[in-house]
Amino acid sequence: MGKKKNVTASGIEIRKKPLGLRIWNHRGYYLMFLPVLIFLLIFNYWPMLGVRYALYDYKPVGEPVFVGFKHFEKMFSTTAFWTAFRNTLELSIVKLILSTFASVIVSIFLNEMGNLMAKKTLQTIIYLPHFMSWAVVASIFSLFLSPSSTGMVNGMLKEWGILAKDQMGIYFLADQGYWRPIYYVINLWKDTGWGTIIFLATLSGINPELYEAGDIDGATRLQKMRYITLPALGNTIITVLILNLAKVMNLFESVFVLYNNAVYSVADVCATYIYRQTFAMALPNYGYSTAVGLFRSMVGCVLVLVCNWASKKTRGRGII
Amino acid sequence: MKKKVLSLLLASAMVVSLAACGGSEEPASSNAGSSNSGTESNAGSSDNAGSSDAAEEFKLEKVTMVVNGTLTATVDNGQADFEKQWEDAVGVDLEIKQLDHSGYVDAVGRLFASQDYPDVIIMSADMYAQYAPTGLLWDMTEAYENADFQERMTLPAINEALKKDGKLYGFAPTYGNGCVTYVKKAWLDAVGIDASTVTDYDSYYAMLKAFHDGDPDGNGTNGDTYGVVAAGFLGNEAPYINYLPEFWQDAYPAILQDANGVWYDGFNTQETKDALLRIRQAYVDGAIDPESLTASTKIAREKWFSNDQTGSSGVFTYWAGSWYQTLTDNLIKNEVNEELVQLPPIAEVAEIGGYLNREAPVWVIIDDGDGDNTREQAVFDAFIETMMDGDVVQTLWTYGAEDVHWSTKAEEFVTNPGTDKEKTYSYEEGKFHLKQSPNDPNSVWKKNHLDPALVISPLTNGFKATGDLADAGNKFFTENCIDAPLSPASETYTNSTGDIYDAKMQVVTQVVKEGMDVDTAMQTLYVDVVGATIEQCLAELNG
Incomplete structure (x- = not known):
């Protein structure tokens, strides 16, 4: 399949400028977006890395110890x-x-x-x-x-x-x-x-x-x-x-x-x-609570996708 | 295309942040304390680790302490003056981090998890039992045994009991204290009961019933008052049963050791079942305020000394010593008859030795894990050794800052001026006395962190300002108490304390509130839920 081309009604092909040039041309907008991007990365995405502790025994004291799915097994039982x-x-x-x-x-x-x-x-x-x-x-x-x-x-x-x-x-x-x-x-x-x-x-x-x-x-x-x-x-x-x-x-x-x-x-x-x-708990295991929190987030994520699908069906457009 | 660019951007950002995060990871326990201590070592790798000589070689510039609400010289109550006078006396900078008392355990966990280690921190007995085996706490055995205050110590057994396998990881400057049962004298008079006749459970229960069935508050209505109020039928921290000792009697619903040192589960016992049935009966009869099921200590206290005594109770089992004075002060403040009777342990409580003296809270020093004890020894000398110096610094910890919380200068002040509770205090030059509280000029300051009546090594400067009631309360408690059982610590127990407590509370509430058969509740809500976990805990503790 060939790449879809942008053409005018009269059939004249519109050639896109290179990405770098387009960013440069709209540098004001990108500059405005930059703080938001940094904010999102620091406060929304970076903390997400903590989900890996669902696979660890992670207590206030000592190094985290990898335990695989132990916390999930405990949670489900x-x-x-x-x-x-x-x-x-x-x-x-x-x-x-x-x-x-x-x-x-x-x-x-x-x-x-x-x-x-x-x-x-x-x-x-x-x-x-x-x-x-x-x-x-x-x-x-x-x-x-x-x-x-x-x-x-x-x-x-x-x-x-x-x-x-x-x-x-x-x-x-x-x-x-x-x-x-x-x-x-x-x-x-x-x-x-x-x-x-x-x-x-x-x-x-x-x-x-x-x-x-x-x-x-x-x-x-x-x-x-x-x-x-x-x-x-x-x-x-x-x-x-x-x-x-x-x-x-x-x-x-x-x-x-x-x-x-x-x-x-x-x-x-x-x-x-x-x-x-x-x-x-006097000495909490953050690994277990992270595992429960991760499971809860995953269920929430599935619900969002279901709602998005339902929204598309009922309103013609999604919510995300 | 736009979506692709955006996806690429986000993906790149994720990769960058992943790499950044992974690269900065440090072991949680390594170099603990070193970032906060503000110290410089010129001792190098000392062979004299733990000795005072080594400490002398270490130049300690700052001590960071974390404390809960037990430091009563709070920020709005003269803490800056306390800190300044401590620094002047010790010659070391002091940073105080005072955390919310009710969320202390959680806040400490977060501090440690973020590797924000202080030099010294106060811990409850539960916390101490859990943290002692982790390697985070410095073994202060040698420092403690060589401390100057040893020769003045009057209660050496307190810290001896804190040793784990012969090692001391935390220092208790006072004994634990405990709760005694207070009864409103006016209520006793109103229902015609002499406190001296309340000697066993039957007479105790008859008193509670009389408080509920009669009209002890004198509002003309019977049945709108209760016998006793408590913050929960079962406490969430050791010694668990201290708010209702007359009901729990010989039961101790936690893992504890028998006479041979063997750990066993005290919850799933006949004694606990009997205690639950007693509480159930009291709940049904109105002898116990039903809100005790969910009340916090603050709510229970405030209901008890509330200005409107409708819905209040005649009996309240609460902390001994200075709380005797505080409860009385609050009754006066709320215009309620303030005369209280301290009830000697009823026969069933006396049989186990009396009211429970809880395990003492301890000060621990964080081990920086570098294998060199000089910094820790220096912290011990600056913080713990001086806390027990018997003179200037111990006075700071006991009564607070000079000329802020206490003074020896001649002065006169009036509390509650212009009211019928107006009281004038007049002191001569050189006479030690407590001043008005910095944040409440209508009350007199009571104490700072150390209770002078509970301290293991008394002041040597002769300063003594405890009120008559506090003295009487401490004397009463020490004459009628027994040490609470030690808290257990094992890996499974540490990981499961929340689940175990939840299961216990289910049994308690189902039996007491819903009237569920106690054996059925014990089996279905406790044994079936956490029985295997308890077995595992016991195996680890006895293994």
């Missing part, structure tokens, strides 16, 4: 790792679906609000939790959900007669049955408002003539939402889902501040497992 892996996927995916769904619903309601003042106020209120750090959020909810006599939620349950006065309060954040629902609720409270921004932007871009046409055809408000608003949001919903799906393995901070050893079986995720294996 450890129940706690698989629990953390399963929890990561389950928590992330459920959280993603719930938060996307809630954001869409809230966006539609906000869009339907006629009173601009009330709409702006409500928007501000629901955006605010996003700006609170997870540590603060965890402290607030720990107080609310405390099982002791000072816990607000348990106090209310007793006041309403749901719990007997002398009954022990429910330890929501240390109960395997309650932890996940509580976790999802806290996430919804914190991030639903922020998640509406992209959907509200899409909604504001819908052609008003479509609604006018609906009015002329006698469509109810619900029918307009069903047949105009939701289809218009469809592409954005898929985009948001796909983009966030690529990040499901990154779950850490929100779990770390809310979990405890009573709920490891339903709350421990890969990143918190790595954290404990690294930072809770």
